[in-house]
Amino acid sequence: MGLEQVYWTLPIVAYPFISGLIAGSFIVGSLSKIFGQKQYEPLAKLSLLVTLAFILFAPVGPLADSRQPSRWWELYTRAHIPEAPMGLFTIIWTTYVIVVIAEIYLAFRAPLHQLSEVTPGWKGRLYHWLTLGSTGMSEMRLRREHKWLVILAGFGIFLAFAFHGYIGFIFGAIKARPLWHNALMMPMFITSAILSGIALMIIVYSIVFRYFSFHRKVDSALVDGLMKIMIWVLLVDLFLDVVDILNSAPVAYTDQATASGFAEIFLHGPLTGAYWIGQLGLLVVALTLALFRGIRTSPLWASVASFAALISIWFMRYNTVIGGQLQPKVSQGVVLYSPALFGRGSMQIVFGLFMFILFVFSLLLMVFPWDDEATKHRLFHSTQLTNHGEQNRSTNKILEH
Amino acid sequence: MAEDDVHVEQNNARQMGNQESRREFLKQALKVGGVVGIATVIGGPVGAVKALASTETKQNATDGSATNWEGWEDPQLNVNDGWNNWDKILNPDNLPIYHDHFDEIKKVKPKHHWVMVIDLRKCVGCQSCTVACKSENNIPIGYYRTWVDVAEIGSTLQTSLGNTVTANGTYEQQIKIRNIPKLCNHCDNPPCVTVCPVKATFKRADGPVLVDPRLCIGCGTCVNACPYDARYINPISHTADKCTLCVERIDEGLLPACVTTCVGRARIFGDLNDPTSEVSKLLASNPVQVRKPEMGTDPQVFYIGLNGEISTENDPEAENLIYTYTMNTNSTAYQQLAGKSLLK
Ligand code: SF4
Ligand code: SF4
Numbered sequence: 001m002g003l004e005q006v007y008w009t010l011p012i013v014a015y016p017f018i019s020g021l022i023a024g025s026f027i028v029g030s031l032s033k034i035f036g037q038k039q040y041e042p043l044a045k046l047s048l049l050v051t052l053a054f055i056l057f058a059p060v061g062p063l064a065d066s067r068q069p070s071r072w073w074e075l076y077t078r079a080h081i082p083e084a085p086m087g088l089f090t091i092i093w094t095t096y097v098i099v100v101i102a103e104i105y106l107a108f109r110a111p112l113h114q115l116s117e118v119t120p121g122w123k124g125r126l127y128h129w130l131t132l133g134s135t136g137m138s139e140m141r142l143r144r145e146h147k148w149l150v151i152l153a154g155f156g157i158f159l160a161f162a163f164h165g166y167i168g169f170i171f172g173a174i175k176a177r178p179l180w181h182n183a184l185m186m187p188m189f190i191t192s193a194i195l196s197g198i199a200l201m202i203i204v205y206s207i208v209f210r211y212f213s214f215h216r217k218v219d220s221a222l223v224d225g226l227m228k229i230m231i232w233v234l235l236v237d238l239f240l241d242v243v244d245i246l247n248s249a250p251v252a253y254t255d256q257a258t259a260s261g262f263a264e265i266f267l268h269g270p271l272t273g274a275y276w277i278g279q280l281g282l283l284v285v286a287l288t289l290a291l292f293r294g295i296r297t298s299p300l301w302a303s304v305a306s307f308a309a310l311i312s313i314w315f316m317r318y319n320t321v322i323g324g325q326l327q328p329k330v331s332q333g334v335v336l337y338s339p340a341l342f343g344r345g346s347m348q349i350v351f352g353l354f355m356f357i358l359f360v361f362s363l364l365l366m367v368f369p370w371d372d373e374a375t376k377h378r379l380f381h382s383t384q385l386t387n388h389g390e391q392n393r394s395t396n397k398i399l400e401h
Numbered sequence: 402m403a404e405d406d407v408h409v410e411q412n413n414a415r416q417m418g419n420q421e422s423r424r425e426f427l428k429q430a431l432k433v434g435g436v437v438g439i440a441t442v443i444g445g446p447v448g449a450v451k452a453l454a455s456t457e458t459k460q461n462a463t464d465g466s467a468t469n470w471e472g473w474e475d476p477q478l479n480v481n482d483g484w485n486n487w488d489k490i491l492n493p494d495n496l497p498i499y500h501d502h503f504d505e506i507k508k509v510k511p512k513h514h515w516v517m518v519i520d521l522r523k524c525v526g527c528q529s530c531t532v533a534c535k536s537e538n539n540i541p542i543g544y545y546r547t548w549v550d551v552a553e554i555g556s557t558l559q560t561s562l563g564n565t566v567t568a569n570g571t572y573e574q575q576i577k578i579r580n581i582p583k584l585c586n587h588c589d590n591p592p593c594v595t596v597c598p599v600k601a602t603f604k605r606a607d608g609p610v611l612v613d614p615r616l617c618i619g620c621g622t623c624v625n626a627c628p629y630d631a632r633y634i635n636p637i638s639h640t641a642d643k644c645t646l647c648v649e650r651i652d653e654g655l656l657p658a659c660v661t662t663c664v665g666r667a668r669i670f671g672d673l674n675d676p677t678s679e680v681s682k683l684l685a686s687n688p689v690q691v692r693k694p695e696m697g698t699d700p701q702v703f704y705i706g707l708n709g710e711i712s713t714e715n716d717p718e719a720e721n722l723i724y725t726y727t728m729n730t731n732s733t734a735y736q737q738l739a740g741k742s743l744l745k
Contacts, residue, residue: 067640084597174596331734333733
């Protein structure tokens with residue numbers, strides 16, 4: 001026995017948050033492929049890169065929180081299937097990483113190959129290396145690749161649900177914590193995952209296309225469309241939250257431990273503000289904002305609404321992970337917790353984690369031709385060049401920039 | 402779609418302007434990348450390395466996380482008298498004795514079924530078992546494998562015939578103190594074992610639930626999953642730790658340390674497979690209870706005279722916990738107990 005305390009700290013809060021973004025952004029990226037929503041095509045490549053950047057760091061949260069992370073390989077070698085929820089993570093995550101990398105390969109192989117032919121120097125070699133030396137450009141080959149892309153995207157959506165559903169399961173399965181032991185955990189986590197993914201893609205799309213794309217233009221119809229989807233997911237999320245409150249707050253509807261835990265922590269306890277203002281309030285704010293057409297079509301305001309939704313989801317993770325542990329199992333009162341600034345389980349770790357993700361995402365943006373317009377332009381531009389040999393040198397410089 | 406992407410557009414009207422803008426874009430991207438890179442170099446690795454440095458022995462108690470010993474925040478202790486000397490406290494030599502040679506612990510056949518019976522009528526609350534366990538197993542300060550919580554049953558009634566006479570009236574005190582020794586229940590259906598992602602923790606065939614300190618990744622899932630708060634993360638080995646029923650002693654035919662030392666003989670240890678053992682007889686002739694039976698964990702530590710789980714609710718009818726080792730100084734209960742003024 002240790003003194004009753006919070007065992008799972010901030011990195012574990014970041015863990016479902018990041019996983020949610022993965023699941024959500026992958027689904028948004030698949031809208032055009034699986035659901036035939038062609039207007040979301042510009043998002044397809046971008047969201048794959050977002051997914052990859054986040055998925056690579058998904059296991060860092062729990063590893064940073066565990067005390068012997070250097071033994072991570074035990075997660076692969078020990079027989080823990082099927083009971084241990086955390087053990088399932090290893091399998092789903094590994095599969096997911098492979099699927100995402102395969103998707104990226106299929107989506108980018110053709111443009112990468114074409115670019116490698118017109119790009120001189122190490123960059124051209126990098127492009128060539130990224131295609132794994134595959135140069136086929138026949139109609140049939142491209143069609144086949146596209147077919148696989150769609151199949152993998154379908155499988156990936158299934159994985160997205162599994163990935164996030166089981167994170168809900170990690171908490172839902174722990175019966176020692178009354179506030180976690182809740183059948184709603186899974187659907188709540190899945191819904192909020194999709195919500196956060198859409199919100200993230202709205203922000204990323206607005207920023208990246210506004211500042212870094214070829215035309216430097218954000219398609220407000222596309223943002224509007226995403227915001228409309230977000231409204232529906234927001235409604236489902238709010239609905240689940242209300243059901244959760246009905247299930248946990250009134251003593252008449254639940255067991256003593258859950259009711260008193262909910263009251264001591266969320267009704268008049270340390271996380272009252274985080275729950276009613278952070279989690280629910282911001283969700284309502286995002287929903288209200290999203291109802292206005294003017295806001296939906298303005299990339300800036302749509303991003304503000306999405307940001308509110310993202311913060312609300314962060315609070316939801318915090319309230320779940322930390323809130324559940326504030327209720328003592330055998331002791332009295334409520335455990336108090338405030339995240340540390342530095343060191344184990346601190347804000348510093350979470351900040352570093354997000355910085356790593358941003359860094360990797362920027363790298364991916366620089367390497368992969370995610371902007372179809374820019375790729376077209378570059379290819380067209382260089383066909384022109386080969387016709388005017390004398391310009392070659394000066395243009396090479398530009399390309400090498 | 403891949404096919405569409407690669408079509409070469411024939412329109413080159415804004416070609417020169419676009420070259421310009423692309424150059425700017427690249428510059429901008431580089432700039433953003435640079436800023437982020439620097440932030441990463443400063444923020445990321447420092448944090449990650451700190452988090453990953455599992456051998457780190459000096460901890461600052463800042464956030465109440467599991468490896469922090471919180472005792473020195475206790476106002477009763479003087480920080481200056483060496484309580485917070487981590488080199489002394491977190492001495493690797495102080496690991497529980499089996500940690501270094503866990504492989505010597507036998508894998509046994511279910512010949513025995515070890516259980517413990519705790520007769521609450523006999524416990525005097527002397528905490529000898531707590532001390533014996535700490536000393537036998539080198540348990541770090543702030544952690545316990547067994548402990549004795551104190552609860553109170555009953556109430557003070559105002560009555561004319563009471564034997565407690567005060568200026569405000571006469572009272573009769575119908576109060577009993579219950580000392581409740583607690584330890585890992587070595588559940589037959591242990592949730593802590595089920596949730597372990599690396600199966601570092603397991604139930605040995607003859608009863609004890611053990612943690613293999615060579616495999617445990619210290620994820621803390623089992624610590625959260627135990628409904629009895631019987632587990633902790635050992636701040637020295639950085640792995641999950643708990644009562645082992647003194648496995649290395651019982652394998653040699655000895656009793657667990659807490660049983661040997663119990664002055665009231667409230668703790669009785671034995672083999673349930675043997676009908677003539679004292680535990681079998683006690684279970685046959687007494688009503689016994691287990692802690693939190695509703696959890697379905699099937700505990701193998703049985704209590705005589707336990708009136709349900711002792712409540713922590715503000716219910717005058719309930720049995721009330723009046724003292725528990727599990728209380729964190731960083732909790733509302735402690736603040737109420739100690740008074741805010743002490744927590745400077
Ligand atoms: S009391 Fe807790 S640690 Fe011990 S076996 Fe049961 S669930 Fe596991
Ligand atoms: S802390 Fe160790 S024993 Fe407990 S669940 Fe994690 S790996 Fe298993």
